[in-house]
Amino acid sequence: MARLIKIFDTTLRDGEQSPGCSMNLQEKVQMAKQLETLKSDVIEAGFAISSPGDFESVSEIAKIIKDCIIASLARTIPKDIDAAWEAVKYAKRPRIHTFIATSDLHMKYKLKMSPEEVLERAVSMVKYAKKYCEDIEFSAEDATRSDPKFLVKLFEAVIDAGATVINIPDTVGYIIPDEYYKFIKEIKENVRNIHKVDISVHCHNDLGLAVANSLAAAKAGASQLECTINGIGERAGNAALEEIVMSLYTRKDYLDFECNIDTSKIIRTSNLLTSITGVPVQPNKAIIGANAFAHESGIHQHGVLNNRSTYEIMTPQSIGLNENKMVLGKHSGRHAFEKRLKSLGFHLTPEEFNQSFAKFKQLADKKKVIYDEDIEAIVSKHCFNTPEFYKLKNYVINIGNTISTTASICVTFNEKDIEEVALGDGPVQASFKAIEKIVGKDLNLEDYRIRAITKGKDAQGEAVVKLSYQGKTYTGKGLSTDVIESSITAYINAVNKIMLALSYDNKENTMNIP
Known part of the structure; x- marks a missing residue:
């Protein structure tokens, strides 16, 4: 046994x-x-x-x-x-x-x-x-x-x-x-x-x-x-x-x-x-990597087509990979969305569900097809809430091949609008510099990545920003069909996580935990 x-x-x-x-x-x-x-x-x-x-x-x-x-x-x-x-x-x-x-x-x-x-x-x-x-x-x-x-x-x-x-x-x-x-x-x-x-x-x-x-x-x-x-x-x-x-x-x-x-x-x-x-898995990672069940070699493809066990010792379905993905669109209702969330393993409160469904509908107006990856990104962004100490109000980017790139960023902090302008080598760098001026803290950009969540010209861009502050690293994420907006919101999200950590440090702890 x-x-x-x-x-x-x-x-x-x-x-x-x-x-x-x-x-x-x-x-x-x-x-x-x-x-x-x-x-x-x-x-x-x-x-x-x-x-x-x-x-x-x-x-x-x-x-x-x-x-x-x-x-x-x-x-x-x-x-x-x-x-x-x-x-x-x-x-x-x-x-x-x-x-x-x-x-x-x-x-x-x-x-x-x-x-x-x-x-x-x-x-x-x-x-x-x-x-x-x-x-x-x-x-x-x-x-x-x-x-x-x-x-x-x-x-x-x-x-x-x-x-x-x-x-x-x-x-x-x-x-x-x-x-x-x-x-x-x-x-x-x-x-x-x-x-x-x-x-x-x-x-x-x-x-x-x-x-x-x-x-x-x-x-x-x-x-x-x-x-x-x-x-x-x-x-x-x-x-x-x-x-x-x-x-x-x-x-x-x-x-x-x-x-x-x-x-x-x-x-x-x-x-x-x-x-x-925001830490990706390497493509050739065992079991869960993007290439774990991919076959490019002609010999391998031929064998798999005839019998999957020739080159696959386990099935994609055994780890939860479903080759037939259901896609949603702007005509999909609450029931279909809820069913999809459950199949993806999300456990949302009624408030979180309503918030996610509203964002799904907004995205559906911009995209013809909503994929699982879109839904996962929506829920991850809007349900893992970091308090918005700083909230993006608006931004303006001036860019061209004959002028210096300028970013004007306006955020709301403590119910007041704060606006700063900065120059940069591109729209992202200029935006990050403007936010750093607003925050007034010595922040170090450790990593910045952006990727398309799904295929197609209307794919959402997910930005990941990692900032270090006082020896600790904080990961921020942003999501938008506009990659500049997703980059700005990712940076602000990382700043808000820093602010949250500082608020914890300043709390009086009844147990005197250091």
């Missing part, structure tokens, strides 16, 4: 820590709802102590999500664990996930603690967390570069203290699959009480081995695999959920594992994350 592997999704915590992947409250909630639809076993909703914004998002997700375990990360520090519990206590199935580094390198240079002190801290903090809830996950940071004998001693002690999950992470993506298999085996065979807990692994992709290592760990006895959508995460990222799951699905003959993930929701989940973060 196939052994069940639990999927622990950390897109909203470890994934969001990757540069350019930050999300606001509404975006995190929408992503969490999609992860619930995907049937993830565990959603790590954030690191509650890290900021008031993170605390609020974990708390809100805990209140809304019913079918998944909701976890918050916490260092082995009482105030971290207090904050984690305050955030997840509303969950139907709450979990506190606490960690401490265990390698000699980390203990000596980062923690400046002895192994005995680390063990004592780990045990005392697992006991401390246990007073709040039953489900406690303990992680040994940098486990794969730790002394296995020390880990055995440590794991036995924290299990006795009440841990229900033991995580053995490859924090820096260092280990090789065969090596990891032996490492997990050694832990499993020598920890006397290991049968009382789930063994979890959390693999980073620094050597491109995160998925391979996760599968090797499962073969060795791990029962929970930690991963992210699209493999996002710090540095080179984490093990990609879609690659792990489809490996289990496609190679049941060899792996003999099963999981609860609804694979037909994979592409929708991937697209939602891309839409929220």
Whole structure:
């Protein structure tokens, strides 16, 4: 009988820590709802102590999500664990996930603690967390570069203290699959009480081995695999959920594992994350890349036409790709639009639906055909609301091949209109300079991209702007059939996210979370 592997999704915590992947409250909630639809076993909703914004998002997700375990990360520090519990206590199935580094390198240079002190801290903090809830996950940071004998001693002690999950992470993506298999085996065979807990692994992709290592760990006895959508995460990222799951699905003959993930929701989940973060997936990315089911070679095309299994080991439909897309137009009604939203995996409130439907109708007057990508873009823009501290009122661009480009931008801020004019090498640069003059902050443009959402001359242009401010990166998005307008609104959207973050920093927090 196939052994069940639990999927622990950390897109909203470890994934969001990757540069350019930050999300606001509404975006995190929408992503969490999609992860619930995907049937993830565990959603790590954030690191509650890290900021008031993170605390609020974990708390809100805990209140809304019913079918998944909701976890918050916490260092082995009482105030971290207090904050984690305050955030997840509303969950139907709450979990506190606490960690401490265990390698000699980390203990000596980062923690400046002895192994005995680390063990004592780990045990005392697992006991401390246990007073709040039953489900406690303990992680040994940098486990794969730790002394296995020390880990055995440590794991036995924290299990006795009440841990229900033991995580053995490859924090820096260092280990090789065969090596990891032996490492997990050694832990499993020598920890006397290991049968009382789930063994979890959390693999980073620094050597491109995160998925391979996760599968090797499962073969060795791990029962929970930690991963992210699209493999996002710090540095080179984490093990990609879609690659792990489809490996289990496609190679049941060899792996003999099963999981609860609804694979037909994979592409929708991937697209939602891309839409929220503005971070594209490379075309040749396994499972979800644009080329994953594309065949250009004549030999390949001939084989696929005769029998798809000649070059496809899984079907497009198995991950939720539907080759027959229904298109909508200006005569489509509310029912058809609502049905399409549900098929795309959106969960909207009545207010959000009405707002999206109104924008759909406006777009339908400009475009003959509305595609799925148009609908996804509309919902992403108008339902993941960032408060409009600055709101575009109007703009005028003067451009020609014999004059300098000039942009005049007028925005509303605190119910007052502010207008600035700037010169630039083109309409986009001039517009961005004018907005920066309005805002009066030292903003650094990290990235700017624009793409057509669909085919055709009337396609919507989606602009993505990434601004850095005080060491953090903020992603703004704009959408319009006019690419200049979409670029301007994307820049303003990024500025509004900066303003939102600053408003969080200035809030008085009743829990004294730094």
